[in-house]
Amino acid sequence: MRILLTGGCGFIGSAVIRHIIHSTNHTILNIDAMTYAASAATIESVATNERYRFSKTDITDSNALEHLFETFRPHAVMHLAAESHVDRSIDGPSIFIQTNMVGTYTLLEAARKYWLTLDKIDRDAFKFHHISTDEVFGALQPNDPPFTETTAYDPRSPYSASKAASDHLVRAWYHTYGLPTFVTNTTNNYGPWHFPEKLIPLVTINAIEEKELPVYGTGENVRDWLFVEDHAEALVKAIEHGKAGETYAIGARQPRTNLDVVTTICTILDELAPTPNGPRTNLIRFVTDRPGHDFRYEIDPTHAEHALSWKAKHNFTAGIRRTLEWYLQNRTWWEAIRANRYTGHRLRTTKP
Template identity: 55%
Template sequence: MRILVTGGAGFIGSAVCRHLVKDPSNFVINLDKLTYAGNLASLRSIENSHNYKFIKADICDESRVLQILQQERVEAIMHLAAESHVDRSIDGPAAFVQTNVVGTYHLLSAALTHWRLLAEENQAQFRFHHVSTDEVFGDLPFESGIFTEETPYAPSSPYSASKAASDHLVRAWGETYGLPVVLSNCSNNYGPFHFPEKLIPLVILNALEEKPLPVYGKGENVRDWLQVEDHAQALATVLTRGTVGESYNIGGNAERTNLQVVEAICDILDQVRPRAGGKKYRDLITFVPDRPGHDRRYAIDSSKIRRELGWAPSESFESGLARTVDWFLENDWWWRPIREGTYNGNRLGKLKEGAA
């Protein structure tokens, strides 16, 4: 397939591109605006592949997107371009509405025009796969409950509200105009090339630099963790085998409190990169005031994708986290320019300070 991946220079998007390019029968067109979280260094391993192409463009530029769809003879779209950091959405929600809502509208509009111009058999094969988050469902009590595909939407942050809006737009384009859409909602991802202001890389790199490891509240908030390469495989499965009009929850079945995640990272680092003087990394943990509207717990029921499409994660949280720590230890060429605010040829300033 000739597949357009929006946001393909981001964390999950770059993993999707690297995964798809492994199949020589695919041709991957990566469309990315290269905002602060987009990094072409994440695609170094495939940048010269015969079946990969990068185009710098903005999904809000509808005429440019339509031109790309037609010139590249796109047969499927995997839409991952999004603003995705909750702390940033609290401080500056306008960018999230612009990219996640307005951008998705323009992409859908261009996709619909492109799809209508295709031959009938190509129309039937075309797919628009919208990649979303479990945060659109709001949160769960600590002691019970799980998100299914039928869970009502109840977003808590400007980020999750903007993603919920984009989900609704995609479904509307499917119902009203017949655009062949599929959707997926994933739990928290982690792994190589994870942007360093997010929880797991932030803790790893702060620990290495002997900086405080900030944890919101008491660290009791729970997330379900999914290794990003497992997620990329799941997304490809949904694209090629998912039923038009359906949505699929994708989770790692690995619930952990934020404090448990931070402590697990500390314990791994104690083994592979001990601190001087026998000190423990857990000593760096610092509890900070909780952020507004902090969701208590996310938990994904991924039985539908397991049952209907035969996908299941291959990585346990323990093995995936150990691999992730090792990757960050071995690849400072990738993360150091981001920590210093210099990458993609621009001076981008300090990272957004966050916490677990």
């Protein structure tokens, strides 16, 4: 397939591109506006591959998108481009509305116009895959069952509200216009190339440098953690086998409290990079909780596992170990970001 993919220089998008180039025969056009969280280094290993192409394009630019559809002529779209940091959405929601809602609308319309020009065989085979989050479902209490594909929407932050709106747009374009769209919702991802403002890379880097490790509230908020390479594999299986009108909830069955996550990072780092200053758990500091902090997210991935013949391969401890080893070996990347591109100090404890 020729796949037009948005947001391919971000954390999850770049993992999808690397998986496609290394493990399939598909061709990729990566569309990315190269905002603060994008990094060309994430796709450097595949950038010269003959099946990879790149366009620096904003998904709100309808003329540019229409030109790219006409020239690349994709068989499928994988839409990952989004503003995704909850704390940033609280401080400045406007860009989240613009990118996540207006951008998704613009992409849908460009895809629909292109799709209508196709012959019947290509039109029937076309797919529009929208990648979303479990935060659109709101929050779970301790004894609630995990989210499924039929869980009612109940977003709590400007970020999750904007993603919920984009999900609804994608489904509306299927029901109203017949555009063959489907949605995947995922839980927290982690792994190499994760931008340093998010919980796991922030704690990892601070722990490497033996700085304080900030944890919101009491650290009891629960998240289901999915290794990014496992998610990338699931997304590629979805674009290959997913059906129009469907929803696939993708999770790892690996719930942990935020405090458990931080403690695990400290324990493994103490082994990988010992320090004479005592266990890194001594660096943990509890900080004031953020507004509207959802207590628990967890996904039941049963339907996706069966429909896509997929299951997460990494358990949390093994995935964290691989992640920590990567950050220890790639200091140049994150040191440059911390020094030159990112000066915030907020802590992210939800979705990538």
